[in-house]
Amino acid sequence: MQLMQDKVVIITGAGREQGMGQAAVHKFAEHGARVVVTDLVRNEQEQANIERVAQQARDLGAEALAIGVDVSNREQVASCVEQVIETFGRVDVMVNNAGTAIGAGPFLEQTDAQWDISYNVHLKGTLYFCQAVIPFMQAQGGGAIVNNASMLGVAAESHTAAYTATKFGVVGLTKTIAAEFGKDNIRCNAVCPGSVATQMQEEGLKQFAEWFDITLEEAWKDAERCALGRSAQPGEVADAMVYFASDMSSYVSGQALLVCGGANPGL
Numbered sequence: 001m002q003l004m005q006d007k008v009v010i011i012t013g014a015g016r017e018q019g020m021g022q023a024a025v026h027k028f029a030e031h032g033a034r035v036v037v038t039d040l041v042r043n044e045q046e047q048a049n050i051e052r053v054a055q056q057a058r059d060l061g062a063e064a065l066a067i068g069v070d071v072s073n074r075e076q077v078a079s080c081v082e083q084v085i086e087t088f089g090r091v092d093v094m095v096n097n098a099g100t101a102i103g104a105g106p107f108l109e110q111t112d113a114q115w116d117i118s119y120n121v122h123l124k125g126t127l128y129f130c131q132a133v134i135p136f137m138q139a140q141g142g143g144a145i146v147n148n149a150s151m152l153g154v155a156a157e158s159h160t161a162a163y164t165a166t167k168f169g170v171v172g173l174t175k176t177i178a179a180e181f182g183k184d185n186i187r188c189n190a191v192c193p194g195s196v197a198t199q200m201q202e203e204g205l206k207q208f209a210e211w212f213d214i215t216l217e218e219a220w221k222d223a224e225r226c227a228l229g230r231s232a233q234p235g236e237v238a239d240a241m242v243y244f245a246s247d248m249s250s251y252v253s254g255q256a257l258l259v260c261g262g263a264n265p266g267l
């Protein structure tokens with residue numbers, strides 16, 4: 001019996017190579033789940049990306065579905081969950097992983113667009129998916145929600161205002177949902193990664209290198225200030241997601257778990 005045997009798991013932001021969403025798809029598939037691979041699909045390439053990750057899950061022996069969905073669009077989210085229910089008849093686990101680094105930048109230069117996109121993707125995206133899946137989880141007797149927040153969801157660094165403020169919001173939302181739906185056997189927890197070796201982190205660090213007039217190598221070194229002295233691999237965060245999604249954490253809810261290699265989270 002595998003940890004996630006036949007559980008139906010929706011994962012957002014899962015189309016990108018080397019991302020935590022893709023790693024989560026692989027881990028859940030390896031643990032016996034049926035996986036729904038979702039991501040923004042604005043063109044053929046992005047459609048091909050989610051199809052490719054779904055095929056990777058099938059190659060690992062899992063049933064898999066690929067659905068294009070913008071998490072900040074309530075109608076698309078509702079339609080995605082409808083398709084999942086039509087196909088699998090249930091939803092056991094929701095992994096809200098989609099995110100954007102657009103909210104990083106010098107505070108005095110931050111724009112409405114940076115704040116709106118950060119808010120819409122991190123907070124409304126998580127809200128919309130939770131509102132869409134919770135009634136099904138209630139009806140079937142329980143479920144687990146795992147939100148990908150950040151170390152910047154529990155502590156702050158400079159040049160990250162819109163990102164940090166909305167990730168703090170994700171942790172707040174996580175705790176509210178845990179408090180409100182524990183009675184329905186629905187648990188809700190957040191993973192809070194430090195530096196993870198993904199494309200988003202590479203792109204973000206290029207910007208930091210510019211703002212602080214340092215090399216990209218120096219920016220990576222700075223991001224990797226932690227006891228373990230390295231970034232996480234995406235699969236190491238996905239392992240924590242599987243823990244929160246599985247019965248291994250059956251009495252754990254409303255928690256924000258730092259997965260940060262022993263970094264000092266800061267302020």
Ligand SMILES: NC(=O)c1ccc[n+]([C@@H]2O[C@H](COP(=O)([O-])OP(=O)(O)OC[C@H]3O[C@@H](n4cnc5c(N)ncnc54)[C@H](O)[C@@H]3O)[C@@H](O)[C@H]2O)c1
Pocket residue numbers: 012013014015016017018019020021038039040069070071072097098099100101121148149150151192193194195196197198199200201234
């Ligand atoms: N990489 C890090 O160091 C790090 C650290 C802490 C937290 N995080 C968080 O982890 C999560 C995954 O990030 P990642 O580093 O794996 O990067 P990634 O770029 O692989 O993943 C982000 C994904 O979110 C998707 N996305 C963005 N806007 C979307 C929208 N409106 N609708 C649907 N999908 C959307 C992107 O297409 C992408 O696939 C994000 O929430 C990020 O904020 C990352």
